[in-house]
Amino acid sequence: MxxxxxxxxxxxxxxxxxxxxxxxADDAAALRAELDALKQDYANRVGxxxxxxxxxxTAQSAVAVASTPPPPLPAAESAPGSGGxxxxxSAFNPAISMILAGNxxxxxxxxxxxxIAGFLPSGGEVGPGERSFNLGESELTVAANxxxxxxxxxxxxxxxxxxxxxxxxxxxxxxxxxxFTVKGGRFFSGLxxxxxxxxxxxxxxxxxxxxxxxxxxxLAQDGLQVKWLAPTDTFMELGAEAGNGDRFPANxxxxxxxxxxxxxxxxxxxxGDSTSWRTGLSWNDSRSDDRGYEDVDAFGVPVENAxxxxxxxxxxxxxxxxxxxxxxxxxxxxxxxEYMRRTEDxxxxxxxxxxxxxxxxxxxxxGWYVQGVYLFQPRWRIGARYDSLDSGDARIGLVQSGAxxxxxxxxxxxxxxxxxxxxxxxxxxxxxxxxxxxxWDESRLDERDRQFQLQYIYSIGAHGAHKF
Amino acid sequence: MxxxxxxxxxxxxxxxxxxxxxIKVLATTPEWGALTTELGGDKxxxxxxxxxxxxVHRIDAKPSLVARARSADLxxxxxxxxxxxxxxxxxxxxxxxxxxxxxxGYFEAASQLRLLEVPTSVDRSMGDIHxxxxxxxxxxxxxxxxxxxxxTTKLATLDTANAAFYQQRGADFQTRWKAAITxxxxxxxxxxxxxxxxxxxxQVYLCHWLGLQELAAIEPKPGVPPSAGYLAELVTKLSxxxxxxxxxxxxxxxxxxxxxxARVHAPVVMLPYSVGGTPEAKDxxxxxDDTINRLLGAVK
Numbered sequence: 001m002x003x004x005x006x007x008x009x010x011x012x013x014x015x016x017x018x019x020x021x022x023x024x025a026d027d028a029a030a031l032r033a034e035l036d037a038l039k040q041d042y043a044n045r046v047g048x049x050x051x052x053x054x055x056x057x058t059a060q061s062a063v064a065v066a067s068t069p070p071p072p073l074p075a076a077e078s079a080p081g082s083g084g085x086x087x088x089x090s091a092f093n094p095a096i097s098m099i100l101a102g103n104x105x106x107x108x109x110x111x112x113x114x115x116i117a118g119f120l121p122s123g124g125e126v127g128p129g130e131r132s133f134n135l136g137e138s139e140l141t142v143a144a145n146x147x148x149x150x151x152x153x154x155x156x157x158x159x160x161x162x163x164x165x166x167x168x169x170x171x172x173x174x175x176x177x178x179x180f181t182v183k184g185g186r187f188f189s190g191l192x193x194x195x196x197x198x199x200x201x202x203x204x205x206x207x208x209x210x211x212x213x214x215x216x217x218x219l220a221q222d223g224l225q226v227k228w229l230a231p232t233d234t235f236m237e238l239g240a241e242a243g244n245g246d247r248f249p250a251n252x253x254x255x256x257x258x259x260x261x262x263x264x265x266x267x268x269x270x271x272g273d274s275t276s277w278r279t280g281l282s283w284n285d286s287r288s289d290d291r292g293y294e295d296v297d298a299f300g301v302p303v304e305n306a307x308x309x310x311x312x313x314x315x316x317x318x319x320x321x322x323x324x325x326x327x328x329x330x331x332x333x334x335x336x337x338e339y340m341r342r343t344e345d346x347x348x349x350x351x352x353x354x355x356x357x358x359x360x361x362x363x364x365x366x367g368w369y370v371q372g373v374y375l376f377q378p379r380w381r382i383g384a385r386y387d388s389l390d391s392g393d394a395r396i397g398l399v400q401s402g403a404x405x406x407x408x409x410x411x412x413x414x415x416x417x418x419x420x421x422x423x424x425x426x427x428x429x430x431x432x433x434x435x436x437x438x439x440w441d442e443s444r445l446d447e448r449d450r451q452f453q454l455q456y457i458y459s460i461g462a463h464g465a466h467k468f
Numbered sequence: 469m470x471x472x473x474x475x476x477x478x479x480x481x482x483x484x485x486x487x488x489x490x491i492k493v494l495a496t497t498p499e500w501g502a503l504t505t506e507l508g509g510d511k512x513x514x515x516x517x518x519x520x521x522x523x524v525h526r527i528d529a530k531p532s533l534v535a536r537a538r539s540a541d542l543x544x545x546x547x548x549x550x551x552x553x554x555x556x557x558x559x560x561x562x563x564x565x566x567x568x569x570x571x572x573g574y575f576e577a578a579s580q581l582r583l584l585e586v587p588t589s590v591d592r593s594m595g596d597i598h599x600x601x602x603x604x605x606x607x608x609x610x611x612x613x614x615x616x617x618x619x620t621t622k623l624a625t626l627d628t629a630n631a632a633f634y635q636q637r638g639a640d641f642q643t644r645w646k647a648a649i650t651x652x653x654x655x656x657x658x659x660x661x662x663x664x665x666x667x668x669x670x671q672v673y674l675c676h677w678l679g680l681q682e683l684a685a686i687e688p689k690p691g692v693p694p695s696a697g698y699l700a701e702l703v704t705k706l707s708x709x710x711x712x713x714x715x716x717x718x719x720x721x722x723x724x725x726x727x728x729x730a731r732v733h734a735p736v737v738m739l740p741y742s743v744g745g746t747p748e749a750k751d752x753x754x755x756x757d758d759t760i761n762r763l764l765g766a767v768k
Binding site: 177430 | 518519522528530532535536539553556557562564566570571595721
């Protein structure tokens, strides 16, 4: 199998990850380096000794102060210079954390018939979920530094149907310099803003409609990502990704090449002490071979159709957070919005298991959402979100040639789905959150859905750090 | 517009990369930022990630901070998991191998200290506790001296060309600081044994140092805000041993402290907590001068 390109990539990666490439220079430089290393070593040792002496002094004086009045202090003190007394194999245990989530849903429309009107189905996680009580996905994350050069993270989600899915399993470089980071394995793509954020950190129970329609919920790549951060005080990040394109809007093609190529740029900064912002532009190129979906024909008979071609998506994202003096514990306003625009170009096959007709297909679709979440007092937040989609006007070759009528593709009838959502949540601590949400959902073709949901999110284990 | 400015900045930076430029330091909190400036003078260029008006437990890993971590030669953090909710993100996103924990450009103040209140067992039902001990250690000036020693060594090893400069400056700081400690301890003598109420357990080291008696904390457990019931209990409990004052940090919400103040007839004393918390706390010396002045003012 000609895997030259991929082995080249691995080679490049290995080279890049080697932290100190020693260039065979003249001997004088090598000697000087050795001398410097010796000097540093001594300076380190002297420093350590000084620190120890001082700690002893400090401890003594602290005891002297404490001896006069008896302050009600627990006697426990840590040994200086160590991170607590731990040893043996368990000292190298990775950080383990688990997220538990679940909800109660009251939905006015039957969730089993949910479909976003006017969009080729993604087969992903779309719709409001099931009625009544639901066990959500339990997310198990295990993460640790592998060695001085790599960090590894696995997030598995255990579904209510007793299935385990690998949500993310990636390595990331630790030792690269000059702003470079390389990530590989399965990871959430860096496109847009919300795509990288795990479900437990969303501000609403579900994803915005654009994520559901354009990426089947969230775009995960099985591939490689390279990011570069500019050496500026303003945050500027450029990224490129490629993978095998196993996920919507691409599909598995059984080819050696790259698929799901994504490029993104993000810029961010502060305005005074109270406001920070981030905005970005991303582009995704996904190719599909016979990506099938179920529909009915003009007479209501179930058929299987398939799309072959490219889907190119642009994403614009913007985020702003405001809190007085940057103190986000008492009051914080978070405003965000994203816009997506996708062009699908290729061929659409009708009834692949029967008549199997083939014609051109082209469609340009777009959508956006804006949302605001306000922490109005410690632990309490209120939020609102508006979603809007434009299915475009699909140019279907089989319809234009007169072979079939427009009614033969009910899923692709033009539509402009929209949804309005409000939510209130209460977080007793950093590790628990209870949420109520109500949505007026008009994302189906002809049915209006009223969705009421109550949700819990609990986090146990290692204290995770969240992205901006 | 901003991106244009960014591009310009890149060009300028590339054009003007001098060999012996000041080391860029990202300090997580104002006290360690101020200490780095004391020790490094004009050989360091310090950016401080947070202010005295922010709760260091709860900081957003803002893009501006990621950008600062990218170009930092040295990160000076408190450690002991105080910054666990945000610093790891900065280090991960920065693409900067120098500043990773354990590396040459990473320094934790807590590694130089003997921390108080190391729990014998940890469970989140106890609130947001710190398994490695109480990390709010800088309010005991002896700890500042210990951290200063370690930080001097760090600066000297990182910037070997100026090692003698840092050693000399470090020694000078130790002399001035020891003299100041003696002065503060003399001034603060009337504070010994004075009963106080705190909000979060971040005044522990101050109380420990000055011999203030911590009668109660307004937070029933670390990071857990008090309920009305708990506050009422606190009033009853404190009626037997009334506190002289209620200590509040610049970043704390004043509501609960004010409520309690009216009921136990003790004034709320707002303390700077860190450099910049009050106009008087301009630097580390000012921080302790002002803290002791404010405490003495409430005892009189």
